[in-house]
Amino acid sequence: MVFGRNYGGAGCRPQQDITLTLALLRLQHVRVALNPIRDAPTHRACFRSDFNASSSMAKVPVFDIDPEAFHADPYPALAALQAEAPIAFVPQLQATLFTKRDDIFEQEKRVDTFSSDQPDGLMTRLMGRNMMRKDGTEHLAERKATFAAFSPRTVVQHWMPRFRATTQAILDDLAPQGGCDLVHDYAMPVAGNALRVITGLETLTAAEIDQASQSMMDGISNYAGDADTEVRCRAATAKLDAAIDATTTPHEMSLIAVQRAAGISEYSTKANVKLAISGGQNEPRDVIAGASWALLTHPEQRELLAEGSARWRNVFEEYARWISPIGMSPRRVARFDQIGGVDLKPEERVFFMFGAGNRDPDVFADPDVFDITRDTSKSIAFGAGPHFCAGAAASRSLIADVALPMLFDRFPDLRLSGEAQFAGWAFRGPLQVPVRWD
Numbered sequence: 060m061v062f063g064r065n066y067g068g069a070g071c072r073p074q075q076d077i078t079l080t081l082a083l084l085r086l087q088h089v090r091v092a093l094n095p096i097r098d099a100p101t102h103r104a105c106f107r108s109d110f111n112a113s114s115s116m117a118k119v120p121v122f123d124i125d126p127e128a129f130h131a132d133p134y135p136a137l138a139a140l141q142a143e144a145p146i147a148f149v150p151q152l153q154a155t156l157f158t159k160r161d162d163i164f165e166q167e168k169r170v171d172t173f174s175s176d177q178p179d180g181l182m183t184r185l186m187g188r189n190m191m192r193k194d195g196t197e198h199l200a201e202r203k204a205t206f207a208a209f210s211p212r213t214v215v216q217h218w219m220p221r222f223r224a225t226t227q228a229i230l231d232d233l234a235p236q237g238g239c240d241l242v243h244d245y246a247m248p249v250a251g252n253a254l255r256v257i258t259g260l261e262t263l264t265a266a267e268i269d270q271a272s273q274s275m276m277d278g279i280s281n282y283a284g285d286a287d288t289e290v291r292c293r294a295a296t297a298k299l300d301a302a303i304d305a306t307t308t309p310h311e312m313s314l315i316a317v318q319r320a321a322g323i324s325e326y327s328t329k330a331n332v333k334l335a336i337s338g339g340q341n342e343p344r345d346v347i348a349g350a351s352w353a354l355l356t357h358p359e360q361r362e363l364l365a366e367g368s369a370r371w372r373n374v375f376e377e378y379a380r381w382i383s384p385i386g387m388s389p390r391r392v393a394r395f396d397q398i399g400g401v402d403l404k405p406e407e408r409v410f411f412m413f414g415a416g417n418r419d420p421d422v423f424a425d426p427d428v429f430d431i432t433r434d435t436s437k438s439i440a441f442g443a444g445p446h447f448c449a450g451a452a453a454s455r456s457l458i459a460d461v462a463l464p465m466l467f468d469r470f471p472d473l474r475l476s477g478e479a480q481f482a483g484w485a486f487r488g489p490l491q492v493p494v495r496w497d
């Protein structure tokens with residue numbers, strides 16, 4: 060949950076991730092000034108000793124990327140990384156990237172080396188220290204306390220009927236229009252309404268949830284230090300804090316209620332609600348719109364679904380593998396370690412690249428192909444360690460049991476009416492998916 064894609068807020072035209080681009084270009088500029096291997100060709104790995112002045116001859120492969128190309132489509136560079144240097148330092152991201160599925164699956168669990176605690180990180184500073192930024196027993200305590208709001212049983216008993224009702228209302232409003240942008244007009248309110256229900260923040264609208272989510276995502280990816288972005292993020296978190304304070308009788312199974320019942324401090328309760336809103340809005344939105352686009356552009360896959368050779372759950376899992384909505388999760392190196400011959404030093408930054416792992420050719424045959432009949436059991440779209448997505452059961456139900464089938468049932472002649480452009484690598488999804496129906 061580091062870099063986001065800017066949508067420009069509800070109702071605005073989507074824009075490129077300017078914050079990210081500026082931040083990365085700034086980093087690149089520094090590298091050019093300091094790095095003796097600056098002429099290494101793009102997408103090429105080389106081996107460099109002592110890449111950090113403080114290191115005593117640490118060995119780390121260095122791999123250069125073109126930040127703009129990476130933002131537009133990270134998969135070519137990720138495939139090259141996997142083939143040439145599966146664990147490599149990428150100067151433009153100032154991080155060591157793990158790109159092989161099995162490496163990520165194994166290493167993410169080694170929390171003594173790969174810590175989630177990032178005290179000086181933007182997320183901690185702007186949103187409060189949530190469970191995604193805790194390790195070990197400290198993390199487990201909050202994970203257990205929040206489980207009741209996220210459990211498969213709660214999802215089926217309490218949230219599913221609400222998901223269906225709000226989605227039905229959105230479809231009823233859209234039907235007479237004959238067309239829409241699936242990202243903004245359908246996926247966004249469906250995801251926002253689900254979060255209102257799960258968190259207990261029902262006084263806010265879905266649009267307010269979405270706006271808060273986007274402002275926080277922009278804030279925690281604001282490596283360029285843009286003052287306006289920080290102000291917007293702080294305003295969003297203040298608004299959420301006030302709304303949580305005002306929520307005195309939330310649904311008993313909501314994220315707010317179960318944490319209060321478990322005795323979690325109000326500070327941590329708020330931090331975890333903000334985490335769910337910042338991290339639980341864009342992924343369902345991107346999968347609902349993206350998987351719809353995938354089916355509309357792969358009629359043979361839609362046919363498999365129609366004839367019963369695959370189910371909506373398969374569509375969900377395969378899309379999340381193919382275009383992972385969260386492409387990576389960051390960690391802080393907490394102690395000296397050596398993995399695969401690569402040295403890691405305390406305080407270095409590691410990115411576990413889920414999106415790359417999900418296209419690892421050693422695990423998935425023809426990984427670039429969208430195939431809803433494939434075995435996706437080794438997908439790491441929801442992570443691979445103690446921070447495995449808490450909202451996984453809710454997301455599967457919302458997307459595969461409600462949002463996708465209800466959309467395609469309601470509009471059997473659903474068709475694309477324009478191009479869908481995708482962007483992002485830390486978070487990836489379509490910027491717009493224009494569709495029509497009769």
Ligand code: HEM
Binds near residue numbers: 192254346385441451
């Ligand atoms: C398609 C939808 C979603 C995807 C693909 C997704 C993916 C992820 C990933 C990759 C992580 C980090 C895992 C790691 O670092 O190992 C994560 C963490 C998390 N997600 Fe999701 N997510 C989705 C939806 C949601 C929703 C809807 C919610 C809340 C309602 C949510 C709440 C969380 C929380 C609270 C964490 C942190 C868990 C912890 O620290 O223990 N997610 N998610």
